[in-house]
Amino acid sequence: MSMERTKAWRYAIPAAVLAVLAAFFFRGLQLDPAYNESPLVCQAAPEFSLPDLADPSRRVSRADFAGRTVLLNVWNSWCAPCREEHPFLLELARIGVPIYGINWDDDRDKALAWLNEVGDPFVASAVDEVGDVAIAYGVYGYPETFLINPEGTILVKHFGPLTPEIWAGKMAPAMEAECAVD
Amino acid sequence: MRWLPALMLLAVSGASAQVDSVEGFADPELDARYRDLIHTIRCMQCQNQSIAESPSVIAADLRREVRSMMAEGRSNGEIREYLASRYGDFINFLPPWKPSTWLLWMAPALLMLGGGVVFARVLRARMRQPMEKLE
Numbered sequence: 001m002s003m004e005r006t007k008a009w010r011y012a013i014p015a016a017v018l019a020v021l022a023a024f025f026f027r028g029l030q031l032d033p034a035y036n037e038s039p040l041v042c043q044a045a046p047e048f049s050l051p052d053l054a055d056p057s058r059r060v061s062r063a064d065f066a067g068r069t070v071l072l073n074v075w076n077s078w079c080a081p082c083r084e085e086h087p088f089l090l091e092l093a094r095i096g097v098p099i100y101g102i103n104w105d106d107d108r109d110k111a112l113a114w115l116n117e118v119g120d121p122f123v124a125s126a127v128d129e130v131g132d133v134a135i136a137y138g139v140y141g142y143p144e145t146f147l148i149n150p151e152g153t154i155l156v157k158h159f160g161p162l163t164p165e166i167w168a169g170k171m172a173p174a175m176e177a178e179c180a181v182d
Numbered sequence: 183m184r185w186l187p188a189l190m191l192l193a194v195s196g197a198s199a200q201v202d203s204v205e206g207f208a209d210p211e212l213d214a215r216y217r218d219l220i221h222t223i224r225c226m227q228c229q230n231q232s233i234a235e236s237p238s239v240i241a242a243d244l245r246r247e248v249r250s251m252m253a254e255g256r257s258n259g260e261i262r263e264y265l266a267s268r269y270g271d272f273i274n275f276l277p278p279w280k281p282s283t284w285l286l287w288m289a290p291a292l293l294m295l296g297g298g299v300v301f302a303r304v305l306r307a308r309m310r311q312p313m314e315k316l317e
Binding site (some may be wrong): 037038040041100104105130132134135136137138139140141 | 226227239240243244246247250265266267268269270
């Protein structure tokens, strides 16, 4: 009699295991595999000094951001999602958000022609020919956008096109929140 | 469909030959170290390929960065650590041993142990059975 009861109880084990697995898989389906939490969030934005796209004899550096909240946008002329987000960058520039660009894996003439065609929202674009600055910022795709506060701390690292939803839902709240640099 | 296996073979060989022969080091020892290392670094954009296998421009940029760090005399550990500090531990195919990965690393041993316990108990129960029937 007690033997029977023990056996019945055992049938619950596979069901419980299945339930746990299903819970994990269900959660997994809702996660974006392209999204990775960056270790740079709440860290100081890496220093850099690169040639200016418009005038290579001049330099663009992190010091140029000084004391302002800025966007740093990694772009190039052949990336389709860059074109997709571009009207919104122009809109942000129009309302007075300082946007700096890092032009990566591009050709100078094509980059300039592209800006000429679609409009230039950037205060300045730095040309990262070697790619070590983009790598120092942990960039693994185009476009990526960083929100950097007046103290030079990275508040948000966004992978993919910048949208009004990301701006209002992710970046605006981050500007209000505390972010301590280790 | 007789051409299919040949085509598949071509695709596979194409993928493994992404690192062009110009890349790398003249010193054979350094070159071998470089080729081993880039196979253990994830292409973040393509997720399940290493930067050695990926044809993407960003993988090429990362390989160049690895080469320049090696040329500066940095060790594999230092290079891995630097990349993890920028991209997160996900960039290394071998996750580090730390509290958040203890369960991950221990999982095979724990599963073996759990399986062994269940196996032993089932065996013991079966060994008892004929004796009980005899009674």
